[in-house]
Amino acid sequence: xxxxxxxxxxxxxxxxxxxxxxxxxxxxxxxxxxxxxxxxxxxxxxxxxxxxxxxxxxxxxxxxxxxxxxxxxxxxxxxxxxxxxxxxxxxxxxxxxxxxxxxxxxxxxxxxxxxxxxxxxxxxxxxxxxxxxxxxxxxxxxxxxxxxxxxxxxxxxxxxxxxxxxxxxxxxxxxxxxxxxxxxxxxxxxxxxxxxxxxxxxxxxxxxxxxxxxxxxxxxxxxxxxxxxxxxxxxxxxxxxxxxxxxxxxxxxxxxxxxxxxxxxxxxxxxxxxxxxxxxxxxxxxxxxxxxxxxxxxxxxxxxxxxxxxxxxxxxxxxxxxxxxxxxxxxxxxxxxxxxxxxxxxxxxxxxxxxxxxxxxxx
Amino acid sequence: xxxxxxxxxxxxxxxxxxxxxxxxxxxxxxxxxxxxxxxxxxxxxxxxxxxxxxxxxxxxxxxxxxxxxxxxxxxxxxxxxxxxxxxxxxxxxxxxxxxxxxxxxxxxxxxxxxxxxxxxxxxxxxxxxxxxxxxxxxxxxxxxxxxxxxxxxxxxxxxxxxxxxxxxxxxxxxxxxxxxxxxxxxxxxxxxxxxxxxxxxxxxxxxxxxxxxxxxxxxxxxxxxxxxxxxxxxxxxxxxxxxxxxxxxxxxxxxxxxxxxxxxxxxx
Amino acid sequence: xxxxxxxxxxxxxxxxxxxxxxxxxxxxxxxxxxxxxxxxxxxxxxxxxxxxxxxxxxxxxxxxxxxxxxxxxxxxxxxxxxxxxxxxxxxxxxxxxxxxxxxxxxxxxxxxxxxxxxxxxxxxxxxxxxxxxxxxxxxxxxxxxxxxxxxxxxxxxxxxxxxxxxxxxxxxxxxxxxxxxxxxxxxxxxxxxxxxxxxxxxxxxxxxxxxxxxxxxxxxxxxxxxxxxxxxxxxxxxxxxxxxxxxxxxxxxxxxxxxxxxxxxxxxxxxxxxxxxxxxxxxxxxxxxxxxxxxxxxxxxxxxxx
Numbered sequence: 009x010x011x012x013x014x015x016x017x018x019x020x021x022x023x024x025x026x027x028x029x030x031x032x033x034x035x036x037x038x039x040x041x042x043x044x045x046x047x048x049x050x051x052x053x054x055x056x057x058x059x060x061x062x063x064x065x066x067x068x069x070x071x072x073x074x075x076x077x078x079x080x081x082x083x084x085x086x087x088x089x090x091x092x093x094x095x096x097x098x099x100x101x102x103x104x105x106x107x108x109x110x111x112x113x114x115x116x117x118x119x120x121x122x123x124x125x126x127x128x129x130x131x132x133x134x135x136x137x138x139x140x141x142x143x144x145x146x147x148x149x150x151x152x153x154x155x156x157x158x159x160x161x162x163x164x165x166x167x168x169x170x171x172x173x174x175x176x177x178x179x180x181x182x183x184x185x186x187x188x189x190x191x192x193x194x195x196x197x198x199x200x201x202x203x204x205x206x207x208x209x210x211x212x213x214x215x216x217x218x219x220x221x222x223x224x225x226x227x228x229x230x231x232x233x234x235x236x237x238x239x240x241x242x243x244x245x246x247x248x249x250x251x252x253x254x255x256x257x258x259x260x261x262x263x264x265x266x267x268x269x270x271x272x273x274x275x276x277x278x279x280x281x282x283x284x285x286x287x288x289x290x291x292x293x294x295x296x297x298x299x300x301x302x303x304x305x306x307x308x309x310x311x312x313x314x315x316x317x318x319x320x321x322x323x324x325x326x327x328x329x330x331x332x333x334x335x336x337x338x339x340x341x342x343x344x345x346x347x348x349x350x351x352x353x354x355x356x357x358x359x360x361x362x363x364x365x366x367x368x369x370x371x
Numbered sequence: 372x373x374x375x376x377x378x379x380x381x382x383x384x385x386x387x388x389x390x391x392x393x394x395x396x397x398x399x400x401x402x403x404x405x406x407x408x409x410x411x412x413x414x415x416x417x418x419x420x421x422x423x424x425x426x427x428x429x430x431x432x433x434x435x436x437x438x439x440x441x442x443x444x445x446x447x448x449x450x451x452x453x454x455x456x457x458x459x460x461x462x463x464x465x466x467x468x469x470x471x472x473x474x475x476x477x478x479x480x481x482x483x484x485x486x487x488x489x490x491x492x493x494x495x496x497x498x499x500x501x502x503x504x505x506x507x508x509x510x511x512x513x514x515x516x517x518x519x520x521x522x523x524x525x526x527x528x529x530x531x532x533x534x535x536x537x538x539x540x541x542x543x544x545x546x547x548x549x550x551x552x553x554x555x556x557x558x559x560x561x562x563x564x565x566x567x568x569x570x571x572x573x574x575x576x577x578x579x580x581x582x583x584x585x586x587x588x589x590x591x592x593x594x595x596x597x598x599x600x601x602x603x604x605x606x607x608x609x610x611x612x613x614x615x616x617x618x619x620x621x622x623x624x625x626x627x628x629x630x631x632x633x634x635x636x637x638x639x
Numbered sequence: 640x641x642x643x644x645x646x647x648x649x650x651x652x653x654x655x656x657x658x659x660x661x662x663x664x665x666x667x668x669x670x671x672x673x674x675x676x677x678x679x680x681x682x683x684x685x686x687x688x689x690x691x692x693x694x695x696x697x698x699x700x701x702x703x704x705x706x707x708x709x710x711x712x713x714x715x716x717x718x719x720x721x722x723x724x725x726x727x728x729x730x731x732x733x734x735x736x737x738x739x740x741x742x743x744x745x746x747x748x749x750x751x752x753x754x755x756x757x758x759x760x761x762x763x764x765x766x767x768x769x770x771x772x773x774x775x776x777x778x779x780x781x782x783x784x785x786x787x788x789x790x791x792x793x794x795x796x797x798x799x800x801x802x803x804x805x806x807x808x809x810x811x812x813x814x815x816x817x818x819x820x821x822x823x824x825x826x827x828x829x830x831x832x833x834x835x836x837x838x839x840x841x842x843x844x845x846x847x848x849x850x851x852x853x854x855x856x857x858x859x860x861x862x863x864x865x866x867x868x869x870x871x872x873x874x875x876x877x878x879x880x881x882x883x884x885x886x887x888x889x890x891x892x893x894x895x896x897x898x899x900x901x902x903x904x905x906x907x908x909x910x911x912x913x914x915x916x917x918x919x920x921x922x923x924x925x926x927x928x929x930x931x932x933x934x935x936x937x938x939x940x941x942x943x944x945x
Contacts, residue, residue, distance in 0.1 A: 065541055085544040086553075098542035102560045111556075112546030163547065378845045379756045381855060387749035394746070395772045395826065398783035401793050405786070414791045457665045464662035469653030477663050480670050487678070488884030488929055490901045494922040495677035497908060498684050498915070501694065518673035521666065537652035550655060572774075579776045582886050582901075586908060596778045603782055603891070612786075615779040626774040630767055 271332020277366030297365035531565025747829035820888030836870025
């Protein structure tokens, strides 16, 4: 039955209901073999539910889930060749690190010796060999995290599920683990499905991201796609920082839309499907794609007044008031302080948008 | 330096607490002290002696007390073991069985022996054995004890289980353990402090019981409490104080053990 | 909370949902046979005719309940009058249990409060100290109490020796002795729920009240007590219910004048003077009282938590 070319995980029209509450509203997505795939969304969006359905801890109310072409809905968790790294690791506190890592193989019926040898290899891989005889409680958070990874990878699953595995770590450790996870995925060639609410984490690690909200996939694409071409308000707002401007589409020609902002301002951007002439929609512009200058640069520069500068370390965000009650955030790199801080609060400036930076949103 | 005005402190509450402890411990301490009295009279103090302890083991009533002690411990051991096993299974169903209609009813049934007054349980059990023509003896005591020990075993076991996240079993099953393997290899070891604690409490409760035992025991079959009660009816004698002190020591040791074990947190 | 699994009314842990029937079977079988069936049988027996040597004759009769509530004279041929003997015994039991509950509350509330305001590490030890005597054999505790309170007992010796009193106090065989015995039997049931409630209490409320010029005792009465009320009610029920049907304390400490329900019932099943249907009927009445009380309590608690 298994098809070599089949997707690692194929979710078809999956619905999950708890009584009256619908946690997942008919989701379909396909995750390719050897892919680092991320489910991203705020808490309560259904991403963990979907992960647990793949792992087998929740049943599917409607629809089906396929693993390399085989339907797995009828398989209990202990028969699915899929392993999970749990959010709080769920390391068995009464077993040693080695026993934890070898547990899966032992349950698969391998000899104790084989399980121990394989656990040793895995611990070497995550550089924890010297802690094999310890109990999980004697390890630091980062070490426990690596044990959980080793334990889930030891039985060589076809797909590895990671449920917010980094959320309990401090920032520095989290950054290091992000890279380590990415390398591990590349080296093992195992499909990773990663759940997180941290957009930066998702953008850093993933081949593809599914942004979820309210039990639905809002957008599915590569990190670049999602950041630069958000499909709707939710995605634009959830990922990164953005200026959301209410616009009126005046004219569409040659794939370009001319949008009216009010206050006499106008901007042009790429037209998108589903937004026609006369539509009242939102235009998203990332603050780093806007630039400040004293004189107008081309005919689409917007004239305004500097309100204040906000120092954010690597960058400076400048708030600019335009006529018509519109407010813009403009971000410039800290090294280019000359250009940003040339303008005292109250100074008149022009704001220019980079070519192709504006994105019309389907609401 | 003036003492900080502490809202939480109410004058007199500490004194009441110490009074409370005094009232709780004074009778026990007095009996313990008098069990070492050399005098055959319980009123006079004639110096330290272990003669009443010797009397318990060799005196005229020693045969009766030995038989009663053996009965008490055998019943407590068996009743607590059976009750603990039943309670462990029930807790697993109630706390790991999802939502189901009989969940609350089952919990109510298990806690029923705690709600029904002991004397009523005693009467009902006696009547029941009488109605079905079951001869009263050791077995009737044992059966009755199993029933009322179940909730005492259940409470610490359930409390423990509630503290164990179900991700541990899920992790085990994710790693290819069957439900049974996940139970035996992961859940049971994690629950062990609760189970031991439940067993010890059930054991003490069984050892402690007087009313129900008194109703359902056969003629001539005694447990320690019924034997002591029989003796006390003729007046408190020093050998009773010696037995009491020993039984008290058993209870205190077991509760202390139970407490220490339940405080051990294996999930950290 | 991560994801929808835990939110929006997701299921509780259900790892062993498939096994729950056989997991619960032993408990159901045991408790049905050894608790439910006996109570049902007791109800049946209370409507049977008494056998003079103990036991019953299988013939329907209301005699047991009739005897409880009505007096028909020595030969049973006079017009029925209300029989006060047993009602008074019940009333005395309720009164004694109530007094013991009040005593437990007066001592238990400050104790529970004091323990709950200790540093976290000390609390467990304090609770342990309070509960340990409870686990000592009830019979031994009651006998110890009797020994301590006796006319020639250590308490009187000590008081006489200190010159507090001139003649020994007669405490045994009084209501006070029974109340002390009941208090001693069930005190932890009062302390534990109140302790739990005080521990959950948010002391910022007390601070807010103090900030608004309330004194300590006003805070206690107006802020603290209303907030820990569920714990107090639970404690009172947990002490009152077992006290009502207790046997050892009234029997050993109370003597003949302080007869309570427990002794009345016990008497019916001992020796040849017994009357099994009457004992069963008295037990049914006690059980009904207790169940009504527990039901009222459960309703009050669920209203409180809403």
